[in-house]
Amino acid sequence: MKYLIYTIIILFSIKTNGQNSTEKKQFRIDLLTIEKTTKDTLIGSIIEVFSGKKRIETDITDFDGISIFYLNSKNIINNKILIKIHGMKCSVFEKEYELTDDLNAKIYLEYGKSEYTNPNQLSEMYKKLNIKPKPQYE
Numbered sequence: 001m002k003y004l005i006y007t008i009i010i011l012f013s014i015k016t017n018g019q020n021s022t023e024k025k026q027f028r029i030d031l032l033t034i035e036k037t038t039k040d041t042l043i044g045s046i047i048e049v050f051s052g053k054k055r056i057e058t059d060i061t062d063f064d065g066i067s068i069f070y071l072n073s074k075n076i077i078n079n080k081i082l083i084k085i086h087g088m089k090c091s092v093f094e095k096e097y098e099l100t101d102d103l104n105a106k107i108y109l110e111y112g113k114s115e116y117t118n119p120n121q122l123s124e125m126y127k128k129l130n131i132k133p134k135p136q137y138e
Helices: 002-013 119-129
Strands: 026-035 046-051 054-060 066-072 080-086 093-098 103-109
Touching: 026 080, 046 119, 054 066, 080 103, 093 103
Parallel strands: 026 103
Antiparallel strands: 026 066, 046 054, 046 080, 080 093
């Protein structure tokens, strides 16, 4: 019985960091790509996400110009990411974000000089950017 009391005291005095963690494990990134002048959504835009000098994620926008993906907090250096977007017929967009929570952003791209001018060039752009297509799950 006296050991039971000591055991209970020890159990209540142990700090349980696993349940009280304030650090986020993953960040949800929601992006909507829109052409700045026409306000049209841009389908098939290629997204690259960098942290430090390393690319940590890639994605492509769907038929509504939307891209949703998750970033592991372990891959993010100093809470900063750089998003680089290659939109069809658009100049390359780059912007740095500080992540403290999930990111939900409208990205305004501008028509301009681009190597990516046709949807048939998607696989060519993937090769150029050294991106492996993600498997599609149903």
